[in-house]
Amino acid sequence: MSAAVLPNRAPLLSITLAIGAALLGWPLISEVLPSLVQKSVVYDVERVIALYATLPRMASALLCGAALSLSGALLQIALRNPLASPTTLGVSAGAHLALVLASLLAPAFIAFSRDAVALVGSLIAAGLVFGVVSRRDFSPVTLVLGGLVVSLYCGAAATLLVLLNDRYLASLFIWGAGSLSQQDWSIPLGLLWKLAIPIFAAGFLIRPLTLLSAGDEAAQSLGASPARLRLLTVLVAVALAAFVTSAVGVIGFIGLAAPVIARMTGARAVQSQIIWSTLIGALLLFTTDNAVQLAAGSLADFVPTGAVTALFGSPLLLLLLRKTKSLQAPAKHGAIKRISWPLSGLLAAALIVPFVLISLSLLIGRDTMGSWEVLFASSTPDLLIELRTPRVFSAAAAGALLAVAGVLLQRLSGNDMASPEVLGVSSGAMLGLAFGLFLLASPQTGPLIAFAALGAFAIMGMILLLNRKSGFQAERMVLAGIAFTAFLDALVGALAATGDLRSLLLLRWMSGTTYGATFDSTMILCGLTILLVGVALTLVRWIGVLELGSGAAGSLGLPVSRARGLLFCLAGLMTAAATLAVGPLSFIGLMAPHIARHLGFVKPSDQILAAASAGACLMVIADWIGRHGYFPYDMPSGLISALVGTPFLMLLLARRPTESQK
Numbered sequence: 001m002s003a004a005v006l007p008n009r010a011p012l013l014s015i016t017l018a019i020g021a022a023l024l025g026w027p028l029i030s031e032v033l034p035s036l037v038q039k040s041v042v043y044d045v046e047r048v049i050a051l052y053a054t055l056p057r058m059a060s061a062l063l064c065g066a067a068l069s070l071s072g073a074l075l076q077i078a079l080r081n082p083l084a085s086p087t088t089l090g091v092s093a094g095a096h097l098a099l100v101l102a103s104l105l106a107p108a109f110i111a112f113s114r115d116a117v118a119l120v121g122s123l124i125a126a127g128l129v130f131g132v133v134s135r136r137d138f139s140p141v142t143l144v145l146g147g148l149v150v151s152l153y154c155g156a157a158a159t160l161l162v163l164l165n166d167r168y169l170a171s172l173f174i175w176g177a178g179s180l181s182q183q184d185w186s187i188p189l190g191l192l193w194k195l196a197i198p199i200f201a202a203g204f205l206i207r208p209l210t211l212l213s214a215g216d217e218a219a220q221s222l223g224a225s226p227a228r229l230r231l232l233t234v235l236v237a238v239a240l241a242a243f244v245t246s247a248v249g250v251i252g253f254i255g256l257a258a259p260v261i262a263r264m265t266g267a268r269a270v271q272s273q274i275i276w277s278t279l280i281g282a283l284l285l286f287t288t289d290n291a292v293q294l295a296a297g298s299l300a301d302f303v304p305t306g307a308v309t310a311l312f313g314s315p316l317l318l319l320l321l322r323k324t325k326s327l328q329a330p331a332k333h334g335a336i337k338r339i340s341w342p343l344s345g346l347l348a349a350a351l352i353v354p355f356v357l358i359s360l361s362l363l364i365g366r367d368t369m370g371s372w373e374v375l376f377a378s379s380t381p382d383l384l385i386e387l388r389t390p391r392v393f394s395a396a397a398a399g400a401l402l403a404v405a406g407v408l409l410q411r412l413s414g415n416d417m418a419s420p421e422v423l424g425v426s427s428g429a430m431l432g433l434a435f436g437l438f439l440l441a442s443p444q445t446g447p448l449i450a451f452a453a454l455g456a457f458a459i460m461g462m463i464l465l466l467n468r469k470s471g472f473q474a475e476r477m478v479l480a481g482i483a484f485t486a487f488l489d490a491l492v493g494a495l496a497a498t499g500d501l502r503s504l505l506l507l508r509w510m511s512g513t514t515y516g517a518t519f520d521s522t523m524i525l526c527g528l529t530i531l532l533v534g535v536a537l538t539l540v541r542w543i544g545v546l547e548l549g550s551g552a553a554g555s556l557g558l559p560v561s562r563a564r565g566l567l568f569c570l571a572g573l574m575t576a577a578a579t580l581a582v583g584p585l586s587f588i589g590l591m592a593p594h595i596a597r598h599l600g601f602v603k604p605s606d607q608i609l610a611a612a613s614a615g616a617c618l619m620v621i622a623d624w625i626g627r628h629g630y631f632p633y634d635m636p637s638g639l640i641s642a643l644v645g646t647p648f649l650m651l652l653l654a655r656r657p658t659e660s661q662k
Helices: 010-037 045-079 091-105 107-112 114-136 140-164 172-176 186-213 216-221 226-248 254-264 270-302 310-321 343-363 381-413 425-439 445-467 474-496 502-511 519-538 540-546 550-555 560-582 588-598 604-628 637-654
Strands: 364-366 372-374
Touching: 045 186, 045 226, 045 254, 045 270, 091 107, 091 114, 091 140, 091 226, 107 114, 114 140, 114 226, 140 637, 186 216, 186 226, 186 270, 216 226, 254 270, 343 364, 343 381, 343 604, 364 604, 381 425, 381 519, 381 540, 381 560, 381 588, 381 604, 425 445, 425 474, 425 560, 445 474, 445 519, 445 560, 519 540, 519 560, 519 604, 540 550, 540 560, 540 604, 550 560, 560 637, 588 604, 604 637
Parallel strands: none
Antiparallel strands: 364 372
């Protein structure tokens, strides 16, 4: 059924969610209700818990869910982008980073106004996103790509600061993932009056946004300024997200899922989208938090609700994603100025640049006592080689694999935002790795790669199945990938929270550190890299033909389904192998293909080699910084790679396109 003729089933969905929320909330309410009704003159612990913990937490869940979903609905309507949300545009990540920086460097600002700090951080992040993509006509895909890049950078910086200053910022671990744990009514009551102003403003924006939905020309003919209206709407949405982030931390999935769910269930008018998105978001977060409390029991205060919101939102989003054929017309992209190198010259350059960086990374660094020295002048060169070599080569190999996997996914799907991380393939590999770790009696590298590959193939297959009828539309694939990633991250987090000693190894892999690399595992990974990248280079003709379209490719004698399936499986195997070394969140698979393409390497073979070289270099630099930047502590190279690569990618995105690109 077409999205344009869907009946409005948002009220039915809201009623269903309300019934689910009531069923999950009743056990908690039934426990505290006698304490509230019974009057006692003596100190009653259950009554105190009911009044100052359980009920305030329920109120906070409803308020935060409503505010975040309203923020996402406003952004999606104003920007005409179904992927816009406080998370995808970097608003929540900017607020989080600002609060972390203020807590560490200027606590007086926090004492003066925590909300102001969060609001400033959100505005800076949003302004940076819009500044990056303003020269590219605010293309929907480019806008979300810029938001993901800014979110990646802010999130990586905040996480790194928390890890390096855990003695001072330990409480931000749970808060940063979205904790609704309450000890009194100060947060829900404070949020109530703070949110009242932007919610009131959102009510006045309904009619102007309705005019804007008819088109910029129609809005201008009726006296409205589209640019000014969009700016005002974004400011209101940013304020809503900033206040929530300041109060309870980052709860990212609600602001994206609730408006999309409301629209997919038939809410088409602006007023309907705003009302039903707000209600669905409130009920969704309320249901999730009640489930967390029931499942965690006495440990509920230590389980961040924001981290498990996807367990409820993702299945709903994926189910409804199949009900519509199109969310938005695909964005048009201009051509990049090409650079043509002889294959032999490009291959030499792709090998020489990483070789130089690998050599420098091996030769220069700290010894076991923390002193800087060159390997040749070291008193213990053999020991340093033994410590450094596996990590450096593992980082380079993993970076190259993720980069080539990103190239394959982007070119096959025609989606500039496709990457192992964005499409959930890395998270699928991590989930398979987690099951292998917990199911195998003695986990070895080979079987673990097999489990990781199965997880990556499963997620990739489901995403392709969901998007097959829509022609692999960019927005739909990214939306499905975000949903799968959030869902799988929640499952992996649940496995890690079991208390099993193997969960420590899983957490190390999730952070993206090469600390546990050995000579044996490095040799296997490097061998896989040479083999898989070589296979990708032999299949570049398939890639070029498939980009012509299924009809043209079939007329040229190419078995389209078999070729596409083999290339996607190749990308999945690359992702699985790399995930063992650098975890699921390095974003090399997103950054390196863009870096290669924006530098002018557009032909499939050229982009594969250039991206592999860029990915290897980024990971080698990240690993070197991780090993020596905060000695004797080891910083995760997957996290550092985001800080190293994203500024360069932001500069490339911010370049004004040439006439040939427009």
